[in-house]
Amino acid sequence: MNARLILPSLMLITGACTQAPEPNIVILLADDLAYSDLALYADTGLTTPNLERMARGGMRFTDFYVAAASCSPSRAALLTGRYPQRVDVPGVLMPQSRKGLPSETITLAEMLQSAGYATACYGKWHLGHLEPHLPHKHGFDDYFGIPYSNDMTPDSTKNPNPYARRHPPLPLVEGITTVETEPDQRYLTMRYTERAVAFIEQNADRPFFLYLPYAAPHMPLFVSEAFDGASGRGLYSDVLLEIDWSVGQILDALERQGIAQSTLVFFTSDNGPWLVKGAGSGSARPLREGKGTTFEGGQRVPFLAYWPGMIPANSTNSAMATAMDFMPTIARLVGIAVDGWPFDGHDITALLRGDPHATTPYEALFFVQGQRVQAVRAGPWKLHAPHRYRSIHGATLSTPSHPGAYAQDSIGLALFDLHADAGERNNVAGAYPEVAARLIARIDSAQAYLAPGR
Numbered sequence: 001m002n003a004r005l006i007l008p009s010l011m012l013i014t015g016a017c018t019q020a021p022e023p024n025i026v027i028l029l030a031d032d033l034a035y036s037d038l039a040l041y042a043d044t045g046l047t048t049p050n051l052e053r054m055a056r057g058g059m060r061f062t063d064f065y066v067a068a069a070s071c072s073p074s075r076a077a078l079l080t081g082r083y084p085q086r087v088d089v090p091g092v093l094m095p096q097s098r099k100g101l102p103s104e105t106i107t108l109a110e111m112l113q114s115a116g117y118a119t120a121c122y123g124k125w126h127l128g129h130l131e132p133h134l135p136h137k138h139g140f141d142d143y144f145g146i147p148y149s150n151d152m153t154p155d156s157t158k159n160p161n162p163y164a165r166r167h168p169p170l171p172l173v174e175g176i177t178t179v180e181t182e183p184d185q186r187y188l189t190m191r192y193t194e195r196a197v198a199f200i201e202q203n204a205d206r207p208f209f210l211y212l213p214y215a216a217p218h219m220p221l222f223v224s225e226a227f228d229g230a231s232g233r234g235l236y237s238d239v240l241l242e243i244d245w246s247v248g249q250i251l252d253a254l255e256r257q258g259i260a261q262s263t264l265v266f267f268t269s270d271n272g273p274w275l276v277k278g279a280g281s282g283s284a285r286p287l288r289e290g291k292g293t294t295f296e297g298g299q300r301v302p303f304l305a306y307w308p309g310m311i312p313a314n315s316t317n318s319a320m321a322t323a324m325d326f327m328p329t330i331a332r333l334v335g336i337a338v339d340g341w342p343f344d345g346h347d348i349t350a351l352l353r354g355d356p357h358a359t360t361p362y363e364a365l366f367f368v369q370g371q372r373v374q375a376v377r378a379g380p381w382k383l384h385a386p387h388r389y390r391s392i393h394g395a396t397l398s399t400p401s402h403p404g405a406y407a408q409d410s411i412g413l414a415l416f417d418l419h420a421d422a423g424e425r426n427n428v429a430g431a432y433p434e435v436a437a438r439l440i441a442r443i444d445s446a447q448a449y450l451a452p453g454r
């Protein structure tokens with residue numbers, strides 16, 4: 001990290017903060033939790049009391065997106081405030097990969113560490129598992145977790161796919177050291193939560209940043225005994241209840257320490273449901289498709305923001321916002337200027353405060369897959385450039401020997417009005433040719449702007 005790039009800004013502190021300065025920051029990130037998995041977003045019939053407690057005490061966003069529809073690039077964007085290809089994480093990192101988030105990247109954790117925050121990450125990292133890329137090289141004082149996805153294991157009971165036999169045993173890492181291999185995945189959420197609560201207790205009298213990226217409900221699904229069968233609705237719902245329990249433990253710890261009023265808590269997911277794995281994933285319905293695609297089901301996810309006294313209670317916000325906004329927003333709230341690090345995300349403080357005049361800061365949001373810009377949203381309009389994608393439709397779904405089977409599908413130029421058609425079913429490009437032409441031009445210019453090395 002280049003320390004001189006991160007400068008405390010008195011102007012921003014005095015301009016931004018009516019509350020006590022330096023709020024604690026907590027980001028809770030579920031893995032592959034889908035838009036319609038929670039009763040807060042769809043008629044699921046499943047009660048998640050602690051997420052509902054967050055929503056009652058805070059703000060629920062309806063049009064919140066991650067910057068990519070798979071784990072690594074989505075996380076890279078969340079932690080840097082930039083589109084994933086601009087920080088050289090365009091795709092999912094595998095256990096064989098030697099790459100990771102580049103060392104010259106400035107992350108949210110580095111920014112806060114430089115401002116005197118205690119920083120910790122407990123959970124799934126997935127931004128490079130080799131030592132030069134682990135969390136401690138990106139601003140986290142403490143790390144405990146699996147360095148990539150929980151299906152990246154040679155254990156055929158967890159990943160029956162033949163190619164997985166090449167993976168090394170799944171590591172559990174403490175700092176930079178592998179302390180276990182093939183940990184009992186039933187207890188990952190519980191162990192991460194225990195670490196997180198202890199971190200809050202140890203740092204209650206100083207500013208801290210806690211990043212808790214759960215390994216669930218990414219498949220394969222595991223749940224501890226306490227939640228086995230708890231939902232009465234199957235394993236996926238049991239897993240959601242354990243995540244919800246963890247959220248409650250975090251909120252309780254903040255209240256016990258008397259710091260709930262000085263802590264900003266975000267809850268979201270890194271991407272949509274892993275539909276091509278077959279039965280057992282979450283659901284984004286009525287949104288189209290899921291993880292791995294630039295349709296709404298891949299990138300629109302739940303987002304709850306909670307800060308008693310700062311964020312209006314029981315509020316809903318339909319402005320378009322993204323996980324790339326976390327870093328610029330937190331920079332503003334903490335009063336830090338990050339010079340030489342151009343964000344693609346925006347400061348959404350006004351949205352979080354419930355300013356009735358606040359609108360989305362996005363004139364256009366781009367949906368990227370690898371190095372390609374596949375789609376753009378501007379206002380109610382979403383335009384897809386012609387592209388191929390992995391679809392569940394017509395796919396040979398999971399078989400014991402090849403659970404990841406999927407069909408390659410394609411879409412031509414298509415324009416959707418998301419306000420009338422959130423499911424992206426009714427192509428209206430023919431009826432609005434001028435809108436389509438304008439958005440095609442936006443994709444073309446974004447393709448050049450987002451090229452590697454820029």
Ligand code: MG
Nearest residue numbers: 031032071270
């Ligand atoms: Mg994921």
